[in-house]
Amino acid sequence: MINLSIRTMAEMLKNQEISVQELCAVYSDRTKAFNHSTHAMITINPELNAAEILQAQSLIGQDEQLLAGIPLVHKDLFCTQGVKTTCGSKMLADFIPPYNATVVQKLSDKGMVSIGKANMDEFAMGSSNEHSAFGAVSNPWDLSRVPGGSSGGSAAAVAARMVPVATGTDTGGSIRQPAAFCGITGIKPSYGRVSRYGMVAFASSLDQGGVMAPSADDCGLVLSAMTGHDPLDSTSAQQPRLNWEKPSSPEHKGLKVGVVNAWIDELQDEGIKQKTLDAIAHLKANGAEVVDIKLPHAELAISAYYILAPAECSSNLSRFDGVRFGHQTKAVDDLESLYRQSRSEGFGEEVQKRIIIGAWALSSGYYDAYYLKAQKVRRLISEDFKQAFAEVDVIACPVSPEVAFKQGEKSDGVSMYQADKFTIPASLAGLPCLSMPIGFTQGLPVGLQLIGNYFDEQSILQLADQYQQQTNYHLQLPEAFA
Amino acid sequence: MSQNIISSDWEMVIGLEIHVRLNTKSKLFSGMKASYGASPNSQVSFLDAGLPGTLPVINYKAIEYALRFGLSVDAEIPTVTIFARKNYFYPDLPKGYQISQMDDPIVGKGKIVIKTDEGEKTVDITRAHLEEDAGKSIHDKYDQYSAIDLNRAGTPLIEVVSEPQMSSAKEAVAYMRAIYTRVTHLGICDGNLQEGSFRCDANVSIRPKGQTELGTRAEIKNLNSFRFIEKAINHEAKRQVKILESGGRIVQETRLYDADKDQTRSMRSKENANDYRYFPDPDQLPIQITEAMIDAQRAHLPEFPEAKIKRYVETLGLKVDDAEIIANDLSLSKFFERSMEQSKAAADLNAKFLLGEFNALLNVHGKAIADSQISADDYAGLLDELHAATVSRKVAKQILDDMWESGDQAKAIIEQQGLGQISDSSALTVLIDELIANHPEQVASYRGGNEKMFNFFVGQIMKQTKGQANPVQTKQLLEDKLNNE
Numbered sequence: 001m002i003n004l005s006i007r008t009m010a011e012m013l014k015n016q017e018i019s020v021q022e023l024c025a026v027y028s029d030r031t032k033a034f035n036h037s038t039h040a041m042i043t044i045n046p047e048l049n050a051a052e053i054l055q056a057q058s059l060i061g062q063d064e065q066l067l068a069g070i071p072l073v074h075k076d077l078f079c080t081q082g083v084k085t086t087c088g089s090k091m092l093a094d095f096i097p098p099y100n101a102t103v104v105q106k107l108s109d110k111g112m113v114s115i116g117k118a119n120m121d122e123f124a125m126g127s128s129n130e131h132s133a134f135g136a137v138s139n140p141w142d143l144s145r146v147p148g149g150s151s152g153g154s155a156a157a158v159a160a161r162m163v164p165v166a167t168g169t170d171t172g173g174s175i176r177q178p179a180a181f182c183g184i185t186g187i188k189p190s191y192g193r194v195s196r197y198g199m200v201a202f203a204s205s206l207d208q209g210g211v212m213a214p215s216a217d218d219c220g221l222v223l224s225a226m227t228g229h230d231p232l233d234s235t236s237a238q239q240p241r242l243n244w245e246k247p248s249s250p251e252h253k254g255l256k257v258g259v260v261n262a263w264i265d266e267l268q269d270e271g272i273k274q275k276t277l278d279a280i281a282h283l284k285a286n287g288a289e290v291v292d293i294k295l296p297h298a299e300l301a302i303s304a305y306y307i308l309a310p311a312e313c314s315s316n317l318s319r320f321d322g323v324r325f326g327h328q329t330k331a332v333d334d335l336e337s338l339y340r341q342s343r344s345e346g347f348g349e350e351v352q353k354r355i356i357i358g359a360w361a362l363s364s365g366y367y368d369a370y371y372l373k374a375q376k377v378r379r380l381i382s383e384d385f386k387q388a389f390a391e392v393d394v395i396a397c398p399v400s401p402e403v404a405f406k407q408g409e410k411s412d413g414v415s416m417y418q419a420d421k422f423t424i425p426a427s428l429a430g431l432p433c434l435s436m437p438i439g440f441t442q443g444l445p446v447g448l449q450l451i452g453n454y455f456d457e458q459s460i461l462q463l464a465d466q467y468q469q470q471t472n473y474h475l476q477l478p479e480a481f482a
Numbered sequence: 483m484s485q486n487i488i489s490s491d492w493e494m495v496i497g498l499e500i501h502v503r504l505n506t507k508s509k510l511f512s513g514m515k516a517s518y519g520a521s522p523n524s525q526v527s528f529l530d531a532g533l534p535g536t537l538p539v540i541n542y543k544a545i546e547y548a549l550r551f552g553l554s555v556d557a558e559i560p561t562v563t564i565f566a567r568k569n570y571f572y573p574d575l576p577k578g579y580q581i582s583q584m585d586d587p588i589v590g591k592g593k594i595v596i597k598t599d600e601g602e603k604t605v606d607i608t609r610a611h612l613e614e615d616a617g618k619s620i621h622d623k624y625d626q627y628s629a630i631d632l633n634r635a636g637t638p639l640i641e642v643v644s645e646p647q648m649s650s651a652k653e654a655v656a657y658m659r660a661i662y663t664r665v666t667h668l669g670i671c672d673g674n675l676q677e678g679s680f681r682c683d684a685n686v687s688i689r690p691k692g693q694t695e696l697g698t699r700a701e702i703k704n705l706n707s708f709r710f711i712e713k714a715i716n717h718e719a720k721r722q723v724k725i726l727e728s729g730g731r732i733v734q735e736t737r738l739y740d741a742d743k744d745q746t747r748s749m750r751s752k753e754n755a756n757d758y759r760y761f762p763d764p765d766q767l768p769i770q771i772t773e774a775m776i777d778a779q780r781a782h783l784p785e786f787p788e789a790k791i792k793r794y795v796e797t798l799g800l801k802v803d804d805a806e807i808i809a810n811d812l813s814l815s816k817f818f819e820r821s822m823e824q825s826k827a828a829a830d831l832n833a834k835f836l837l838g839e840f841n842a843l844l845n846v847h848g849k850a851i852a853d854s855q856i857s858a859d860d861y862a863g864l865l866d867e868l869h870a871a872t873v874s875r876k877v878a879k880q881i882l883d884d885m886w887e888s889g890d891q892a893k894a895i896i897e898q899q900g901l902g903q904i905s906d907s908s909a910l911t912v913l914i915d916e917l918i919a920n921h922p923e924q925v926a927s928y929r930g931g932n933e934k935m936f937n938f939f940v941g942q943i944m945k946q947t948k949g950q951a952n953p954v955q956t957k958q959l960l961e962d963k964l965n966n967e
């Protein structure tokens with residue numbers, strides 16, 4: 001019952017082998033049961049919403065309504081009307097939005113049933129999910145290890161099959177890296193593909209909503225329903241909605257896959273290196289033409305990213321000042337201390353660190369040297385990809401140089417930032433990219449990253465789906481949750 | 483120079499930043515209504531309140547209005563314009579930043595001609611950019627608290643920045659008036675100074691006469707009346723002269739003008755100035771300004787006062803002074819032109835009566851032409867009676883008063899009260915015959931060569947008819963009778 005694809009569940013619902021109420025109850029119970037060990041959730045709806053269930057049930061059987069009745073959880077930075085949206089922060093511990101994010105609304109309109117809100121690094125800043133005001137999330141494959149971040153709660157919830165699918169967001173790798181750490185599939189679409197309206201902003205020019213699920217097919221189905229131009233988001237692209245089409249054959253004849261060999265060569269972890277080479281060999285064996293590509297400016301990506309993202313975050317998080325909503329300090333003498341105290345108490349250390357870095361990078365006298373230079377690097381990296389995609393259809397490369405690490409293992413921020421080096425370049429360029437499971441090393445999942453050209457989510461999902469037609473890594477369950 | 487505000491050893495240099503509230507129906511980014519005077523916090527969207535997750539979407543009407551302004555001052559219009567965030571903390575700034583523009587503002591370099599004591603002068607406009615207004619903090623309503631009204635938060639402004647080219651407070655006022663005339667004629671600003679729809683910051687510095695480099699400036703904030711700005715600038719210049727002449731040094735700072743005390747006081751110095759950390763707003767893409775967009779706005783450009791004055795003088799035959807007064811006041815010129823359309827009266831008669839009797843009536847009631855109790859159409863009806871010589875100007879003035887009070891039309895009042903001029907020549911002839919018969923001495927005197935005596939007869943007829951005799955006809959008939967025995 002718990003390791004079924006969306007298509008299978010939809011079929012069962014249609015054939016009345018199970019009702020929406022029953023299906024959602026199965027997952028709701030699992031979520032409640034396993035949250036003690038994983039901490040994957042911040043809010044679990046105590047009861048299934050009867051109206052939602054009813055609406056979903058009424059959609060069952062209508063043409064192509066594959067998503068009706070499928071339960072999901074939203075990362076806790078998607079605004080959910082009437083349901084607490086904390087962003088993993090004390091600052092928003094009691095924030096109940098009066099409106100739904102576009103993504104939440106679209107999926108709800110399709111009859112998907114939300115059973116709660118997933119844990120995350122505070123305001124999506126972090127790669128380990130240890131930076132949550134509501135406690136660290138554990139990786140279902142080894143509870144002493146991190147699930148990755150910032151969408152670590154979503155990844156852990158899917159890996160433990162507390163839920164069949166979850167939304168996530170990715171700014172510099174926040175969907176792909178936790179998907180890799182937790183052995184599931186996660187896609188970040190092209191920038192502009194999914195509306196950001198109602199997604200609490202970290203770095204507006206990079207943030208994208210996406211999907212985390214066991215398979216590429218599941219991801220494709222849910223992502224399609226999330227896409228489409230949104231008049232409420234000026235950066236939302238004027239593109240028709242994605243219409244994911246599942247390929248009928250595992251053959252990728254004629255497909256040109258660019259491999260960033262330099263990145264594979266520099267992998268220190270022999271296990272990850274071997275799995276990556278094996279996966280590429282698999283693509284080749286199924287007809288893909290594999291060519292070496294170079295992204296010469298990608299090594300500057302981390303430096304540029306850790307200027308641009310904090311700069312935007314320093315401004316985006318200014319609204320949390322203790323005046324209108326969110327945490328307000330009790331110890332107030334004057335306006336200045338209201339701001340200072342509310343923010344010092346409400347924000348965690350990592351968030352405060354990035355606000356300070358960002359404010360500094362934007363301050364007069366430093367703007368040209370840091371912010372503007374970082375923007376130039378960003379353009380150069382986009383150019384690198386543009387040249388690569390003149391030659392290839394899809395790029396394959398590692399997601400992370402490491403597997404899930406131990407909680408508390410990394411105390412120094414910079415080494416954590418370094419681990420984002422393979423995910424950040426595609427983020428800066430705004431390209432669609434995903435992570436799919438390609439095996440295990442030392443009992444822990446390894447992922448492969450696929451990057452597509454602008455608005456060509458179909459190609460990377462298709463390649464991943466074809467791979468998954470012949471492998472079952474994505475269907476593996478950690479023992480404790482089987 | 484007639485004005486000796488400061489000694490002739492010194493020269494004032496003034497640049498203005500004028501904030502013009504655009505009268506779009508909705509706010510700059512939120513789609514919320516933007517009308518003035520609604521109850522506090524009743525016009526606040528989720529975005530205006532800075533709720534997490536909300537995003538700005540540009541109101542293209544504001545782009546159009548800004549373009550219209552740019553075209554009206556011959557400005558360079560960029561092909562792409564970019565919004566930027568100006569970051570600072572204040573309780574009436576819900577997002578913690580104001581969306582404004584830094585690089586690539588919507589209006590580039592432009593110019594405007596102003597009238598000075600020495601003749602016309604061209605002032606260069608540095609730029610004009612779009613930005614959202616902040617909310618309003620109210621500090622004097624509650625004892626323990628400050629109140630915040632976010633109705634104004636997010637309403638659209640253009641900030642028009644001039645080069646420091648004005649050399650007296652009078653010139654600054656002339657410049658401000660010229661911009662005011664532009665934006666009100668363009669229909670992009672309601673021009674309401676009390677409500678803050680048009681306000682300005684003045685950068686004032688002084689330098690020894692003949693020196694080319696600029697002195698250290700002080701910025702006087704938030705001036706919202708033409709009178710205050712003149713007083714504030716003069717006051718500030720005098721303050722600076724006093725400091726420099728006593729060997730002091732001007733500090734670059736922001737000052738507030740206190741109209742009650744007629745003085746400026748320091749708000750904050752440059753050392754304490756905010757670092758606004760401007761950067762391009764990542765929530766919005768650059769906005770393309772196409773030729774088609776510009777052309778569409780060009781079609782909306784109205785006739786400005788300079789052109790209007792020329793037309794009034796050359797085509798309608800108005801005196802230059804009258805033409806200027808009417809053309810420079812948008813409401814007045816609208817009223818004038820509407821009454822011209824509706825009436826057969828000559829433009830000159832219309833202008834004279836409008837600026838004379840009508841204006842006097844408005845002053846009595848303390849009303850502006852826009853709030854006149856008498857519509858332009860009804861006024862045109864009265865003009866027609868004047869034109870047809872049914873009534874004299876004197877009687878027309880009484881009718882005007884009556885129209886104001888009663889709301890009746892001129893024609894009805896004339897009929898009800900029997901105020902029509904006596905143009906019936908047989909009735910007048912009877913009166914004149916009688917007059918001549920009763921005043922043989924005066925008749926003899928006139929016929930003996932005392933031409934002044936003619937006015938006596940005219941006066942008597944007017945007296946008898948209570949001013950209703952048609953003066954032209956009366957004179958004609960009198961001449962006939964007196965000159966031909």
